[in-house]
Amino acid sequence: MTYTVAVRTLCEFTAKQGDLDLRFTPSATALEGMAGHAMVAARRGEHYETEVWLTGRYRDLVVRGRADGFDPDAGRLEEVKTYRGDLHAMPQNRRSLHWAQARCYGALLCAERGLDKLDIALVYYDVNSQDETLLVETCTAADLRAFLDQQCERFLAWSAQETAHRVARDAALAALPFPHAHFRTGQRELAENVYKAAILGRTLMAQAPTGIGKTVGTLFPQLKAMPRQKLDKLYFLAAKTPGRALAMAALRTITAPHRAQPDTADALNDGAVVDAAPRRTPLRVIELVAREKACEHPAKACHGDSCPLARGFYDRLPAARQAAVGATPTDAPPLDRAGLRAVALAHEVCPYYLAQELVRWADVVVGDYNYYFDLGGMLHFHAQAEEWRVGVLVDEAHNLVPRAREMYSATLSRAALDGARPRAPATVAPALKRLARTCNEIVGRQLEPYAVHDELPQGLLTALQNLNSAIGDHAAVHPEDVPPELLQFWFDTLHFTRLAESFGTHSLFDVTIADDAQRDVTLCLRNLVPASFLKQRFLGARTTTLFSATLTPMHFHADLLGLPPDTAWVDVASPFDAAQLRVQVAPLSTRYAHRPASLAPIVDLMARQFTDAPGNYLAFFSSFDYLDQVADLFRALHPEVPVWTQARQMTEGARADFLERFQVGGRGIGFAVLGGAFAEAVDLPGRRLIGAFIATLGLPQVNPVNEQMKARLETLFGAGHDYTYLFPGLQKVVQAAGRVIRTTTDQGVVYLIDDRFRRAEVRRLLPSWWHVPGA
Ligand code: SF4
Numbered sequence: 001m002t003y004t005v006a007v008r009t010l011c012e013f014t015a016k017q018g019d020l021d022l023r024f025t026p027s028a029t030a031l032e033g034m035a036g037h038a039m040v041a042a043r044r045g046e047h048y049e050t051e052v053w054l055t056g057r058y059r060d061l062v063v064r065g066r067a068d069g070f071d072p073d074a075g076r077l078e079e080v081k082t083y084r085g086d087l088h089a090m091p092q093n094r095r096s097l098h099w100a101q102a103r104c105y106g107a108l109l110c111a112e113r114g115l116d117k118l119d120i121a122l123v124y125y126d127v128n129s130q131d132e133t134l135l136v137e138t139c140t141a142a143d144l145r146a147f148l149d150q151q152c153e154r155f156l157a158w159s160a161q162e163t164a165h166r167v168a169r170d171a172a173l174a175a176l177p178f179p180h181a182h183f184r185t186g187q188r189e190l191a192e193n194v195y196k197a198a199i200l201g202r203t204l205m206a207q208a209p210t211g212i213g214k215t216v217g218t219l220f221p222q223l224k225a226m227p228r229q230k231l232d233k234l235y236f237l238a239a240k241t242p243g244r245a246l247a248m249a250a251l252r253t254i255t256a257p258h259r260a261q262p263d264t265a266d267a268l269n270d271g272a273v274v275d276a277a278p279r280r281t282p283l284r285v286i287e288l289v290a291r292e293k294a295c296e297h298p299a300k301a302c303h304g305d306s307c308p309l310a311r312g313f314y315d316r317l318p319a320a321r322q323a324a325v326g327a328t329p330t331d332a333p334p335l336d337r338a339g340l341r342a343v344a345l346a347h348e349v350c351p352y353y354l355a356q357e358l359v360r361w362a363d364v365v366v367g368d369y370n371y372y373f374d375l376g377g378m379l380h381f382h383a384q385a386e387e388w389r390v391g392v393l394v395d396e397a398h399n400l401v402p403r404a405r406e407m408y409s410a411t412l413s414r415a416a417l418d419g420a421r422p423r424a425p426a427t428v429a430p431a432l433k434r435l436a437r438t439c440n441e442i443v444g445r446q447l448e449p450y451a452v453h454d455e456l457p458q459g460l461l462t463a464l465q466n467l468n469s470a471i472g473d474h475a476a477v478h479p480e481d482v483p484p485e486l487l488q489f490w491f492d493t494l495h496f497t498r499l500a501e502s503f504g505t506h507s508l509f510d511v512t513i514a515d516d517a518q519r520d521v522t523l524c525l526r527n528l529v530p531a532s533f534l535k536q537r538f539l540g541a542r543t544t545t546l547f548s549a550t551l552t553p554m555h556f557h558a559d560l561l562g563l564p565p566d567t568a569w570v571d572v573a574s575p576f577d578a579a580q581l582r583v584q585v586a587p588l589s590t591r592y593a594h595r596p597a598s599l600a601p602i603v604d605l606m607a608r609q610f611t612d613a614p615g616n617y618l619a620f621f622s623s624f625d626y627l628d629q630v631a632d633l634f635r636a637l638h639p640e641v642p643v644w645t646q647a648r649q650m651t652e653g654a655r656a657d658f659l660e661r662f663q664v665g666g667r668g669i670g671f672a673v674l675g676g677a678f679a680e681a682v683d684l685p686g687r688r689l690i691g692a693f694i695a696t697l698g699l700p701q702v703n704p705v706n707e708q709m710k711a712r713l714e715t716l717f718g719a720g721h722d723y724t725y726l727f728p729g730l731q732k733v734v735q736a737a738g739r740v741i742r743t744t745t746d747q748g749v750v751y752l753i754d755d756r757f758r759r760a761e762v763r764r765l766l767p768s769w770w771h772v773p774g775a
Contacts (some may be wrong), residue, residue: 007065019304085476532561642668
């Protein structure tokens with residue numbers, strides 16, 4: 001059985017040594033990099049071959065890759081690297097890596113074209129001066145072949161282990177039994193649809209109610225489909241930390257040592273023979289956590305002169321990597337946050353960068369949305385570069401629209417610009433001054449506190465690009481001499497520039513002047529429709545399932561996310577009965593102007609319900625102000641009822657305390673905001689929560705930004721109001737109400753407090769299993 005490896009991966013495995021060092025990063029942007037490669041190619045003439053695909057073999061190893069360029073007239077193969085700053089500052093281990101890649105390509109080229117010798121060149125292209133630095137060596141084909149063979153030889157033991165793991169993994173997944181005695185109601189339907197989508201290589205939107213076991217119901221079929229679809233990896237992407245924790249727990253359950261039950265060798269087992277011996281599924285699962293949380297030395301910088309876990313990182317990496325994947329397919333340690341940390345510290349390497357390395361060798365990667373969907377999403381980048389076949393699961397997918405909007409938006413504030421100027425180096429100061437002048441010109445023409453521009457103002461992009469170059473040049477030569485406020489502002493301008501380069505109807509460019517004494521100015525590239533960015537992400541996956549309890553209506557998500565036209569849709573029926581949930585509509589007006597008048601009736605309604613059925617309740621409001629007003633009045637009129645409230649800023653401990661009060665036999669009302677931390681992913685089954693009061697339709701505030709969004713979405717989709725206000729609002733309402741009924745034995749009540757809940761267009765968006773009086 002052969003194992004295929006990319007030249008880049010092979011060399012990073014065999015030829016990387018020494019320290020981890022992020023100081024010299026060729027900070028050319030992707031566009032600059034592409035332009036640099038094109039410029040080099042253009043200088044060589046028509047005979048020059050670019051992107052030369054090469055493949056070769058060493059024993060059971062297939063090595064493939066794409067050399068940047070070949071000049072047949074000169075007999076020279078070129079590996080092009082774009083950079084800015086001082087080339088001499090590049091660490092030696094990075095240069096060695098570049099040589100290793102070039103020599104491997106050279107060996108493959110000589111073999112394919114029957115060449116006896118070849119010039120190998122590293123072409124370092126300075127994106128500022130557009131100068132090239134050429135490092136050339138002349139090699140015989142025999143020397144190059146010997147070099148490639150040596151790299152392959154070093155990799156063979158690992159590739160043999162990987163092949164054995166893949167065989168064992170796929171065999172185990174094909175025979176994987178469902179981890180519980182039975183599917184829950186609705187769980188089988190969900191699992192079958194996920195499996196089908198995976199087998200057909202399609203995207204699926206799955207709306208499935210709370211309580212049916214969505215995490216296992218999506219992971220299990222996706223894992224079962226991996227062998228048949230020859231999937232290399234599965235990415236489980238979560239919006240929040242609890243989602244990751246649930247996925248890790250579900251994967252532990254699925255891969256735990258098991259003995260298959262004949263009655264659970266169901267349709268999803270696809271006819272495979274189930275092994276009766278209990279055994280652990282050989283599946284490598286890794287959890288990615290943010291750098292701030294994984295870092296062991298937050299006060300240090302990521303290079304060997306500062307951080308002991310970066311010093312000699314690549315020298316100790318092979319042992320850490322081997323320990324992480326285990327000696328045999330079934331003895332890999334669990335690589336959640338704690339497991340990864342333990343392996344990393346045992347081998348004195350950085351846990352964060354060890355996790356990045358292990359993504360290559362993992363079967364399942366559990367991480368935040370941004371690792372795949374963000375502009376520089378690492379998981380997407382790897383999948384493209386390594387040509388992996390990946391399956392993607394998107395947990396709580398109703399969060400993807402707002403999260404993606406954040407990912408593809410950028411802001412620059414004048415306060416941050418002013419803060420970066422005083423300590424800026426002399427070579428950077430003029431570029432900061434020019435950007436400040438450009439901002440002043442933009443603001444000088446603006447009379448209102450908020451204005452939207454159809455196009456990016458003249459000169460802004462140029463000023464930003466100049467500034468990025470100036471800081472980049474300085475940072476490359478003096479990496480230790482970049483004040484933190486300048487560094488942060490540089491990150492902001494880089495992100496802003498990248499998005500500015502692709503500005504279009506999917507985004508607004510707006511300028512806000514603060515209405516206070518400081519009168520700070522904020523320039524914002526505000527993404528409204530992330531579809532054009534995310535489209536490539538969905539195309540880059542073999543199959544994607546987006547799942548949540550609230551994905552209605554489908555076209556809203558499909559339009560805004562850029563889902564493929566053949567995306568399948570399943571709406572799994574709820575296992576709950578209308579008799580379990582008493583839904584009441586309180587026909588009050590909670591419109592902004594009527595809120596003062598609504599306080600007393602809401603308090604009265606809550607008190608009556610509490611008296612009739614004492615227990616634990618949640619009360620949701622559209623804002624903290626509204627929440628505080630109702631809570632204050634409630635406390636004043638009913639001091640005997642325990643009340644606790646969500647605060648604007650809450651630590652993890654304070655959140656846990658809030659939820660801790662919902663105990664069986666407890667009594668009281670927790671006040672929270674719609675769309676907040678307690679309105680979704682909170683599980684309070686049985687008597688821990690017996691009812692919810694939901695005031696307002698959860699509609700986003702009417703303000704200039706949302707009105708602009710409404711106008712743009714009306715133009716693009718003919719549904720400005722619904723896409724801006726109604727659908728996001730009702731999604732929050734249904735999520736909040738979903739806290740009440742968690743199991744088929746739960747009983748509860750939900751009060752929908754607003755007269756608009758009587759309208760047909762609103763009721764259509766409520767779960768179909770509810771019985772809403774008057775419907
Ligand atoms: S431990 Fe922290 S400072 Fe050290 S390399 Fe890792 S992330 Fe960087």
